[in-house]
Amino acid sequence: MLPDRWTPYVSDDGIRIGLVPRGEEFIVQRSLCFGRYGRISAFVHCKQLPDDHEFFSSVQHVELTPDTVGEFCENMLKSVSYFRSFEVCTGVTAFEKEWRRSPSSEVDLNRFKETRYEKCCRSADCVMLVKSVKIRRCHNCCKLWRILWRHDQKAASDKTPEKGMNFSKMNTPQKRKAYLREQRKSHRLHVENRRLKKKIEELVDKNGVDIDSDLSKTLSELLNKKEVLEKLTPIQAIFIQQQLKAAEAKSPYAVRWHPAIVRLALTIRMTSPKAYEELQGLLRLPSERQLHDYSHVFQAKGAPP
């Protein structure tokens, strides 16, 4: 018995057994032709396989005579069974934009209703059948895949990634371009930052107001007054008191910081170490060492002693 969808018919050159897909249209995807003198020919998509194809290495050739009818039929079934173990090469299904660019290839629009692919590009030397269902393409189509991949990479490398494009969706050349673009942007911002800092320093030198020691003293007295402090929020009052105390302290390490100030300092320090460093140049704040001591008073649960 022949397997499902394998149909025998007689042609000019012998008995043919062909595989037809499901559907109303009669298309022969692949076929074997058994000649009277024992010659076996194989066809895939109406193209004859060359005699050195892997398939022919394991088939027998049985001549048809009145004495060998049984053996001839048995050999047909065996050959069909072996032929079925091969699968059609899927060619290259990716890089569709590059298909027309390779001269040694042809586009297969799946006229023969194969189920392994919808359309593909094949090498001109495609051997059409591969030995296992796990193998997608023949060695010649693998070579074509590499050629088309290189074309695709080159085309992509020529294309600059759009701004805001997700980094994970870029290919390697695009990532390199995006990285260089970000590096240039970072450099520009760095230069701009330096220029603005210099400008601010110049403006402060030119237009800044000097606070003389008398005025400073008056400010200290004013801020120490109870009625002034009452108008401030608790955290503002604590902050100003701590600033005055720190200013009077002989050593920065001699200051006992209020927990609210420590918490504020830790929050700023954790959010932006650079901003904290800048603020330290402007205000009296706990030092890095003090913050470390405060934040390590309680050992974290599970941390090594």
Ligand SMILES: [Zn+2]
């Ligand atoms: Zn192939």
